[in-house]
Amino acid sequence: MIHHSTAPSFEFNDIGLADDQYAVRIRNLSHHFGTGDLKTQVLYDINLDLKRGQIVILTGPSGSGKTTLISLIGALRSAQSGSLKVLGKELVGLNKAQLVEVRRNIGFIFQAHNLFDSLTASQNVEMAVELLEDWGEKRAKAAEILAKVGLASRVHYKPKALSGGQKQRVAIARALVNEPALILADEPTAALDKKSGREVVTLMQKLAKEQGRTILIVTHDNSILDVADRIINLVDGRLESDQSLETFVNTHDPKSLDRRMFIM
Amino acid sequence: MKRRTPLAWSNLTYERRKLVTAIAGVAFAVLLMFMFRGFENALYDSQIQLLTRLNGDIVMVNRIKYTMFVPEQFARRRLYQAQAFDGVDAAYALYIRDGAAWKNPQTKKVRALRVLAFNPSEPVLPLPGILANREKLTMPWTALMDEKARTEVGQVAAGTVSELGERQIEIVGTFSLGTDFASINGNLVMSDQNFIRYFGQVGPDEQSRSLGTVDIGLLKLAPGANAEELVQVLSDRLPKDVSVYTKEDFVKKELDYWRNNTSIGFVFSLLTTMSFIVGIILVYQILYTDVSDHWAEYATLKAIGYNNVYLLTIVLQQALILAVLGFIPGYLIALVLYDLTTNATGLLMQMTLWRGVNLLIATFMMCLISGLIAVRKVQATDPAEVFS
Numbered sequence: 173m174i175h176h177s178t179a180p181s182f183e184f185n186d187i188g189l190a191d192d193q194y195a196v197r198i199r200n201l202s203h204h205f206g207t208g209d210l211k212t213q214v215l216y217d218i219n220l221d222l223k224r225g226q227i228v229i230l231t232g233p234s235g236s237g238k239t240t241l242i243s244l245i246g247a248l249r250s251a252q253s254g255s256l257k258v259l260g261k262e263l264v265g266l267n268k269a270q271l272v273e274v275r276r277n278i279g280f281i282f283q284a285h286n287l288f289d290s291l292t293a294s295q296n297v298e299m300a301v302e303l304l305e306d307w308g309e310k311r312a313k314a315a316e317i318l319a320k321v322g323l324a325s326r327v328h329y330k331p332k333a334l335s336g337g338q339k340q341r342v343a344i345a346r347a348l349v350n351e352p353a354l355i356l357a358d359e360p361t362a363a364l365d366k367k368s369g370r371e372v373v374t375l376m377q378k379l380a381k382e383q384g385r386t387i388l389i390v391t392h393d394n395s396i397l398d399v400a401d402r403i404i405n406l407v408d409g410r411l412e413s414d415q416s417l418e419t420f421v422n423t424h425d426p427k428s429l430d431r432r433m434f435i436m
Numbered sequence: 437m438k439r440r441t442p443l444a445w446s447n448l449t450y451e452r453r454k455l456v457t458a459i460a461g462v463a464f465a466v467l468l469m470f471m472f473r474g475f476e477n478a479l480y481d482s483q484i485q486l487l488t489r490l491n492g493d494i495v496m497v498n499r500i501k502y503t504m505f506v507p508e509q510f511a512r513r514r515l516y517q518a519q520a521f522d523g524v525d526a527a528y529a530l531y532i533r534d535g536a537a538w539k540n541p542q543t544k545k546v547r548a549l550r551v552l553a554f555n556p557s558e559p560v561l562p563l564p565g566i567l568a569n570r571e572k573l574t575m576p577w578t579a580l581m582d583e584k585a586r587t588e589v590g591q592v593a594a595g596t597v598s599e600l601g602e603r604q605i606e607i608v609g610t611f612s613l614g615t616d617f618a619s620i621n622g623n624l625v626m627s628d629q630n631f632i633r634y635f636g637q638v639g640p641d642e643q644s645r646s647l648g649t650v651d652i653g654l655l656k657l658a659p660g661a662n663a664e665e666l667v668q669v670l671s672d673r674l675p676k677d678v679s680v681y682t683k684e685d686f687v688k689k690e691l692d693y694w695r696n697n698t699s700i701g702f703v704f705s706l707l708t709t710m711s712f713i714v715g716i717i718l719v720y721q722i723l724y725t726d727v728s729d730h731w732a733e734y735a736t737l738k739a740i741g742y743n744n745v746y747l748l749t750i751v752l753q754q755a756l757i758l759a760v761l762g763f764i765p766g767y768l769i770a771l772v773l774y775d776l777t778t779n780a781t782g783l784l785m786q787m788t789l790w791r792g793v794n795l796l797i798a799t800f801m802m803c804l805i806s807g808l809i810a811v812r813k814v815q816a817t818d819p820a821e822v823f824s
Contacts (some may be wrong), residue, residue: 239823246741248820269743275819276741282822284737288443289451295441302440303741346740358823390823 180221194223194262195354195386196245200254214240216409217254224353226230227380227387227399232406238390239358241406246356247274257275259353268279276303279347279385281357281376285339286299287331293318293342294327300346321375344372348379355380357389361396447726458722462762463769465715466799469708470770472793476704478783482616483694484687485784486552486623487612492528492654493663494670495686499679501651503693505619509649510678518653518670518680523661528560531631532651534618539599540590547588549600550619551579553631556715560654565611572608573627581607584614584782585622600624601634610775615782622782653678687711689698712802719758719806723751727813729811734813736818755807756800763799 203215214237222228232238243249244256244263250271253263259277266274278390287296297314318327321341330348331339340360347355357376361369361410373389377399380387397403405413449455483504487495496518498508512529519527533551540547554560556573566573569580579600581592590598591743596607613623627636635645657663661681670680695701727734734747748765774785 243820243823246739246823248823270739272741272743275739280736280739280822282732282736282739286732286734288447288730288733291443292448293441295446299443299737307439317569373650400449 187399193224194221195224195258195259196220196388197257198245198255201244201251201256202253203237203244203249204252205240214245214409220411220414221402222354222386222388225380225384226401227377228389228402228404229397229400230388230390230404230406231392232412235236235408236406237409238406242356242358242388242390245354246278246280247271254344257373276350277352277354277357279350279352281340281343281347281355281360283359285331285343285363287339287342287346289331292330293323293334293345296331296342297346297349300349303348313349314345317349318342320348320379321345335368336364337371340364340368340372341375344376344379348385351383353386355387356387357387357391359391359393360389361391361393366395369393369396397420425426445757447730447750448754448757454722457760458719458758458824459765461718461722462715462758462799462803463764463766465711465718466766466795467769467773468711468714470766470797471713471773472704472707473791474770474774474777474785474787475783476700476708477791478777479617479700479786480691480694480703481784481786482614483618484690485614485616486561486619487659487683487687489682490530490562490652490654490683491562491656493657493683494524494655494667495681495683495685496590496653496655496670496678497651497681499677500612501679503690503697504616507532507643507651509651510653512650514649514674514678515650515653515655515689518552518655519672521666521670521673523658523664523666524655525661526558526657528554528558528562528649528654528655529628530652530654530657531628531632531645531647533635533645535620536624536634537599537601538589538621538624540588541592541598542590545588547586547621549585549589549622551600551624551626551631551634553626553628561625562710563611563613565609569609569611569749573625573630575606575608576633577604578606578608578630579624579626580609580611582614582623582625583610583612586615586782587792589622603634605634610745613704614784636753659681662745712798713800714754715802716809719803720753720809722758723754723806723810724813726754727751727810731817732822734814735817735819738817741821744815747817751811752804752807755803755810759799759803762803763796766799767795777785 196221197216201215201218202213204211204213218241229239230242244251245258247263248259250266254264256263258274261274263271263274294311294314297317298310301310301313315327318324321344323338323341323345325335334342342388354428355434359425360372364372373396376387401416403415404411496510496514498510500506501508518524531553535548536551537546538549540727551563556570566580572578573580584746592607594607594609598605611625615622616796632645632647638644657666674680737747771787772818774787777783778785
């Protein structure tokens, strides 16, 4: 496939939609690493809108810039040029302290669960609630969200006593407990077996639909593509395609799909 | 109710074995500091324990006697002259003989003792054992033995008969004082009359003593008299062959001598500093390991919106918890070792509240410094790196 000489822009037809109907609006976003001779561009002129309530899967080969893109959207890196609006807030030009503030409104789910072994499931989730200074209800909130992810009977278990899937569900509970409008998940199923991975993704889908959350999932795992409303393919730092699930499956024959998506 | 999840405490206590090792490390550093400080203080305290117990407000010594070690006397008439001044109530003479040859009654080996002599009817050294035996001291060829003398002196109790300066001596009682550098093995207290019996006529190599020369003169103030003014007056009016000090100044002068003119202070300060640094390194290792082990978790906290200040407080909390948990056993073991050292050497190993608080603060400092070094690792953590 030939790269577009000018970057494609998607969903620009929705001009009538106001800003607050998008969780993420990206215009002409480019990103470089390094300086001087070592300067390399990893993202080229990205234009992308994520509507609220959508579940979007971001795929692409290793080194395509997926991780960079998701860390920019997650306010984990400073955006350099172009425009990047997350939940209505422009991230280009923000300092570190301001980025920390933005991050508090985003739910993060990582490949590893990253739970503190020394804390119970409830305490791990409460750590997120404490960011909102919500001291009185933190325990109740944690218990409620843990019940939603099916861990009502494991609230006071420490991670060592939980299975891999259960730990990832605690991590999801931690990401969801503050009811963020945007959830970013980086390979959430990579550390799980197929069945647990499936359960975790279905759970994310269910909670997102119930509560109208926007979810952006970076994944190599084609067994979970069916939860997505949209599938975006990133190659060499450029948006290559942006399709609904049906068109994605139809236009990617399994062999090319495999080749493109499973180069680690 | 504002109750944060006790992350610092949980991480520190989660693995019991690690915790015990960490506490043992801190406790050891604390113990080392206590011991070195203890030895240093013991040497100072021992040096001044006789001076502080002498009964006088003003001390008079020979002008060139800048420390207790210098065996110089002054004429007793200076004491009488001083007694004539307004504000002086009484003047006492203390005679000292360093290195008197005492024969151990059991082993018959000769050991050096310091002899302190004064008129038993005067309260020169009002220790309980001495006050109780004043009558017995008036008998010729008698003395009182220091209970805290080193074991080389032998088993001595009231009634023990041995030799001092190759003459017979009867120990008629005991008192409790303790050893120092000058007294070497211990102290013997006798009357001034017995002092000249033993040291009035000695061989040609030694100095024969009379009651005409005094080692330390003690002046008691009349009620309402000001010690410092009187010292000034006496210094101006008395001949310049004596120096006059308030007792506090004299004690301080003795301490200053040991602090500044000997290597004791330097050696022990160096040792204490070294144990302090060892403590910093130990605690740093513990905290750094914790941070490294939980790198991904801390990075996640940063990703979800915790700032560096919060992570700093976590590491510093751990540092302070370690300080407290390590200080307690370190302190208790130090108390036991102080006791053992005192019993074994006769050195005065004293734990005072101030010294304990001092080292508690030092322990906090030690842990805080380690924490501040270790926390740089957390602050350098880039939350973006949590994304694979």
